[in-house]
Amino acid sequence: MSAEIIHARTPAELSLANAFDGSKARLPGNAAVAKWREDSFKIFSASGLPHRRVEAWHYTDLRALMRDALPVATPPDAMAIDALRKNFAAADAPGQRLVLADGFFVPELSGGLPAGIKVRSLASVLSEGRSDLIALLSSQDLAAGDSMVALNAALMQDGVVIEVAPGTVVEKPLNLIHATASQISSAHFSRSALIVGAGASIRLAEWGHAANRAGTVQASQANACLIVSLGDGARLAHTAMVTGTAANSVRLETMMARIGAGAKFDSFALVSGIGLVRRQIFLRFEGDGSQASLSGVSLLGGREHADTTLQVEHAAQGCMGRETFKYILDEEATGVFQGKIHVAPGAQKTDGKMLCKAVLLSDMAAMNNKPELEIFADDVACGHGATCGGLDIDQLFYLQTRGLPLPEAEALLLEAFASELIGGIGHAGLIHDFSGKVKAWLSSRHSWRIPDRSQA
Amino acid sequence: MLEVNNLNVSVNGRKLLDDLDLTVRDGEVAALMGPNGSGKSTLSHVIAGRKDYTVETGDILLNGESLLNLEPDVRAAKGLFLAFQYPIEIPGVATLTFLKAALNAQRKRRGQEELSTPDFMKRVKTSAGKLKISQDMLRRALNVGFSGGEKKRMDILQMALLEPSFAILDETDSGLDIDALRIVAEGVNALRAPGRGFLVITHYQRLLDYVVPDTVHVMAQGRIVRSGGKELAVELEKNGYSDYNAEPAVA
Numbered sequence: 001m002s003a004e005i006i007h008a009r010t011p012a013e014l015s016l017a018n019a020f021d022g023s024k025a026r027l028p029g030n031a032a033v034a035k036w037r038e039d040s041f042k043i044f045s046a047s048g049l050p051h052r053r054v055e056a057w058h059y060t061d062l063r064a065l066m067r068d069a070l071p072v073a074t075p076p077d078a079m080a081i082d083a084l085r086k087n088f089a090a091a092d093a094p095g096q097r098l099v100l101a102d103g104f105f106v107p108e109l110s111g112g113l114p115a116g117i118k119v120r121s122l123a124s125v126l127s128e129g130r131s132d133l134i135a136l137l138s139s140q141d142l143a144a145g146d147s148m149v150a151l152n153a154a155l156m157q158d159g160v161v162i163e164v165a166p167g168t169v170v171e172k173p174l175n176l177i178h179a180t181a182s183q184i185s186s187a188h189f190s191r192s193a194l195i196v197g198a199g200a201s202i203r204l205a206e207w208g209h210a211a212n213r214a215g216t217v218q219a220s221q222a223n224a225c226l227i228v229s230l231g232d233g234a235r236l237a238h239t240a241m242v243t244g245t246a247a248n249s250v251r252l253e254t255m256m257a258r259i260g261a262g263a264k265f266d267s268f269a270l271v272s273g274i275g276l277v278r279r280q281i282f283l284r285f286e287g288d289g290s291q292a293s294l295s296g297v298s299l300l301g302g303r304e305h306a307d308t309t310l311q312v313e314h315a316a317q318g319c320m321g322r323e324t325f326k327y328i329l330d331e332e333a334t335g336v337f338q339g340k341i342h343v344a345p346g347a348q349k350t351d352g353k354m355l356c357k358a359v360l361l362s363d364m365a366a367m368n369n370k371p372e373l374e375i376f377a378d379d380v381a382c383g384h385g386a387t388c389g390g391l392d393i394d395q396l397f398y399l400q401t402r403g404l405p406l407p408e409a410e411a412l413l414l415e416a417f418a419s420e421l422i423g424g425i426g427h428a429g430l431i432h433d434f435s436g437k438v439k440a441w442l443s444s445r446h447s448w449r450i451p452d453r454s455q456a
Numbered sequence: 457m458l459e460v461n462n463l464n465v466s467v468n469g470r471k472l473l474d475d476l477d478l479t480v481r482d483g484e485v486a487a488l489m490g491p492n493g494s495g496k497s498t499l500s501h502v503i504a505g506r507k508d509y510t511v512e513t514g515d516i517l518l519n520g521e522s523l524l525n526l527e528p529d530v531r532a533a534k535g536l537f538l539a540f541q542y543p544i545e546i547p548g549v550a551t552l553t554f555l556k557a558a559l560n561a562q563r564k565r566r567g568q569e570e571l572s573t574p575d576f577m578k579r580v581k582t583s584a585g586k587l588k589i590s591q592d593m594l595r596r597a598l599n600v601g602f603s604g605g606e607k608k609r610m611d612i613l614q615m616a617l618l619e620p621s622f623a624i625l626d627e628t629d630s631g632l633d634i635d636a637l638r639i640v641a642e643g644v645n646a647l648r649a650p651g652r653g654f655l656v657i658t659h660y661q662r663l664l665d666y667v668v669p670d671t672v673h674v675m676a677q678g679r680i681v682r683s684g685g686k687e688l689a690v691e692l693e694k695n696g697y698s699d700y701n702a703e704p705a706v707a
Contacts, residue, residue: 398544400528401504401537402554402614403562409529412557416548416597 013048015069019187020154023072027157029126036138040153047147056146059336059368060278060307066250070221072155073102073186080181081106084209088177093209097175103188103224104158116168116200122159122191133161136229137193142256142282142311149254149280152189152223159192159224162204166197166231173205173239173430180209180220180245187221198231198260205430206240219248219275228257230265232287239430240269242277243437247302249275254282261287261316268425270434271306272299272441278307278336285312285319285347293322295421299441300333300365307336310354314342314380318349324421327358328414329365330445339384340372347377354384359391359417361410411442457481458503458622458653463514465502465678472498472509474678480622480671483650487664487689488657490675491697496657497541499675500626504538505531518622533565535621537614539628541657543607546598551610554598555580559617583616587643605636612643623647624655629663641666661693676700 009017020041027037049066050057076084084101088109098119099109105121113119125133143149160176176192196202206226222245230236245251251274259265271277281294298306312321327335337356358367371384391413399409415438422434458480465473472495480486490496502509503516505528516523523531546554560570571579584594587609599607608628615623625644629637644654644667656667664672664686672688673680674697681700682688 392544394544395546397504397506397528398540399546399554399558401532402558403529403532403565403618404558405529405561406527408557408561412549412554413546416546420548 010049010063010067012063012066012069016151016155017045019069019072023155027155028123030129032129032134033126037154040150041155043150044147044154050147056309056338059334059338059370060276060305062148062250065276065305066221070185070187070219073104073157073182073188075104075158076101076106076181080183081108084179084181085109087209091209093177094173094175094205096172097177098160098162099177099179100158100160100190100192101179101181102186102220103178103190103222105160113174114168114170114172116165117170117174117202118163118165120161122156122161122193125161133193136195137161137191137227139227140256142258142284142313143254143280146254146280148223148252149225149256152191152225152254155189155223156191156225157189159190161193162195164194164196164200164202164234166199168197168200168202170202173203173427176204176206177209178206178222178224180218182218182220185219187223189223191225191227193227193229194236195229196231196234196236199233200231201235203237203427204239206238208241208244219246221250223252225254225256228255228265230257230259230263230290232260233262234260235264236266237426238265238267239425239434240267240279241434241437242269242271242279243273245274245277247275251275251277252280253277254280257281257283257292259283259285259287259290259292259319261289263287263290265290265292266424266426267292267294268421268434269296270299270422270437271296271308272437274304274306276305278309280309282311283313283321285314285316285321288317289319290316291320291322293324293424295322295324295424296326297418297421297438298325298327298329298335299418299438300327300335301330301445303332303334305334305336308338309336310339312339312341312352312354313344314347314350314352314377315344317347318351319347320351321353323354325356326418326421327356327367328361328418329358329367330361332362332364334365335367337368337386338370338372340374341382341384343373343375343377343380343382345376348379350377350380350382352380352382356386357417358386358388359414360388361390407445411445414442415439457517457519458655459515459517460499460503461515461517463499463502463516464512465498465509466512467509472678473502476514476679478655478673478680480653480655482621482653483648484671485648485654485656485667485669487669487672487686488655488675489659489672489689489692491700492659494675494700495678496675497626498678500538500624500655500657503531503624504528504536529561530565532618532620533562537618537620537623539608539611539615539623539625541627541630543599543611545600545602547600549598551594551596551598552580555594555614555617558614562618579617580613583613586646587613587616588639589613604631605633605640608632608636608640609643612640616643616647621651622653622655624657626657627659628656629658629660637663638666661689664689674700
C-alpha cells in the first residue's frame with residue numbers, strides 16, 4: 001500500500017503562495033504569459049521548496065535552509081536610482097553596461113551599448129508578446145522539473161532581453177550589473193535572455209553590486225534565470241562575479257543555454273562572500289561541432305554554502321565540453337558540486353571532460369561531490385574526476401624552508417590553485433579583477449597582507 | 457656553526473636518531489655518508505624543522521642559537537638552507553615569483569628592505585647564468601616539468617640567492633648525470649666561504665671528488681659511528697657499508 005505524502009507547507013512556502021496570489025494581477029505579460037505563470041506556480045506548488053529527498057537538491061536542502069520568504073521587491077524609486085548612480089560613479093563602474101536593480105531593469109543607469117545590440121526590459125517583451133521571444137523565454141525543458149525555475153517563471157518581475165544581431169563582433173565586455181538597491185530585505189525574481197545571432201561574438205560580464213543609498217547591504221533572496229541562445233558559429237565569453245551579498249542571503253542563479261552548430265561558449269564564475277548560493281547551469285549542444293567550457297572558483301568561509309549544479313547534454317555530434325570547478329573551503333563552509341554529462345543516442349564523437357577539485361582548510365568544512373556520466377552513444381570520449389583534500393604538506397614545508405611564513409606559503413599555493421582557471425578568461429582587465437578578488441579573499445583569511453607579486 | 461647535541465628523534469615510538477652528536481664549523485664542508493635507512497635524511501629534515509618527528513631529547517644549535525622551537529621559515533631567515541633530495545613541484549607558481557617572495561620574506565624577517573625588481577632580476581640573472589638555468593625555466597612553474605638535473609640546479613640557485621650561513625645538501629647528487637653533477641658541484645664550490653658551513657649528505661664518493669670535504673662522518677642506525685678525513689670516503693667506496701651493520705626500513 002502506498003499513500004501520497006502531502007507535506008505541510010512551510011512558512012516560506014505559504015509566503016510565496018500569498019505573494020503569487022497577491023501580485024499575479026500586476027505582474028507583467030499578456031494573457032498567454034499569465035497562463036504560463038499560473039501553470040508554473042502549479043508546478044512549484046506541487047513539490048514546494050526542494051529538499052534533501054529531491055535528488056538534484058540533496059545537498060542543498062532549501063526547505064530547511066530557507067525558513068522564511070522575504071517580501072517581493074518593488075521597483076527601485078527615483079531616490080534609489082540616484083543613489084546607485086552616485087555609487088557607480090564613485091566605484092568607477094564600467095561604461096558599457098546594463099543594470100538590474102533588485103531584478104528590475106534600469107535604463108537610466110544603463111548605456112554605452114555598441115551597434116548591433118538591442119536591449120529591452122523583460123516586462124516590455126512579455127507585454128508585447130512577440131511569439132519567438134516568448135517561446136524562448138518560456139522553454140524550460142532544459143530545467144524540466146526544477147521547482148525553483150518554475151517559481152521564477154511564476155513570479156518573474158523583470159529582467160533584460162539582449163539581442164545580438166548576426167555577425168556583430170564586440171570586443172569590449174558588455175557588463176550586466178545585478179545591484180541590490182532596496183533598503184529593506186527583499187526577494188527578487190528576474191529572468192533575462194541573451195540571444196547571440198549566427199556568427200556574432202560577444203563577451204558578457206555579470207557583476208554583483210550590493211549597496212543601497214544607506215550604504216548598507218541587506219540580506220536578499222534572489223532567484224535569477226539567464227537564458228542563453230547561441231546561433232551557429234556564434235561566440236560567447238561569459239564571466240560572473242558572484243560576490244558581495246550579505247550573510248543570510250539566498251541566491252539562486254540558473255543558466256539555460258542552447259548552443260548551435262560550430263559555436264563556442266566559455267563561462268567562468270567566482271563565488272565568494274555570500275550566504276547561500278546555488279548556480280545551476282543547464283546546457284545543451286543542439287548543433288554539431290561546438291565547444292563549451294564551464295568553469296568556476298568558489299572561495300568560502302564562515303557558514304557559507306555554495307552549490308554548483310551542472311547538466312551538460314550532448315544532443316549533437318562532435319561537440320567538446322570541458323567543466324572544471326575548484327573550491328577552497330575554510331571554517332564551517334559547505335561546497336557542493338554536481339555535474340552530469342549526458343550523451344544522447346547518436347551524439348557520436350562527443351568529447352566531454354569534467355573535473356572538480358576541492359581544498360579543505362578546516363576540519364569543519366565539507367565538500368559534496370557528485371559527478372555523473374550518462375552515455376547512450378558508443379563512439380565518445382568522456383571522463384570525470386573529483387579530488388578533495390588539504391594543502392600538500394610537502395609543498396608547504398618546501399616553501400617554509402625557503403623562508404616563507406606558513407600563512408604566506410598557504411596563500412601562494414591557494415592563489416596558484418585558484419588562478420589556473422582565472423588565466424583562462426582570456427581578457428586582461430577581467431583577469432585582473434578576478435585575481436584581485438582572490439588575493440583580497442586570501443589576505444582576509446589572516447591578518448597579514450599578501451605582498452603584490454604582479455611585478456615579479 | 458652547526459651543533460647537534462645528544463639528539464634523540466622518533467616517529468610513532470620508533471627511534472630514528474639515537475644520541476646523535478655532530479659539529480660542523482664555519483667554513484667546513486662535512487660529508488655525511490651511510491647506508492640506506494641510517495637516518496641521514498631524517499637528520500636533515502629535523503634540522504630544517506619538519507614537524508612529523510618527535511624530538512625527545514637533545515638540541516640543534518645554529519651559530520649558538522637553538523633551532524628546535526623555531527618554525528622552518530624562521531630557521532631559514534637565521535641562515536639555514538636545505539637542498540632537497542627531491543625538490544618539490546609547485547604547480548601554478550612561477551619560479552621567478554617564488555624566488556622573489558622567498559628572498560623578500562627572509563629579508564623582511566631580518567629587518568632588511570625588500571629588493572627592487574631590477575636589483576632582484578640582476579641577482580637572479582647572474583646566478584642563473586652560472587648554473588646554466590635558462591630564462592624559460594625561470595618563467596615556468598617551480599620545478600614543474602623540470603628534469604632531475606634541472607630541479608637540483610634550481611635548488612642550488614635558491615641557495616646562491618638566499619646566501620645561507622649553513623647549507624645542508626641532501627643527496628644532491630642523486631639522479632644527476634656527469635655534466636649536471638659538475639655544474640652543481642661548481643655551484644656549491646662557488647659558495648664555499650669562511651663563514652659558511654656545509655653538510656653534504658651522499659651515498660657515493662663521486663660528488664666528493666668535486667666538492668672535496670674537510671671531514672667525513674659515517675652514520676648508521678641513527679648515530680655517527682665513525683668520523684675521519686676525506687680518505688674515509690675512499691675507503692667506504694671500496695669496502696661498502698657492511699662493516700656498519702646496516703639495517704633497512706628506516707627512511
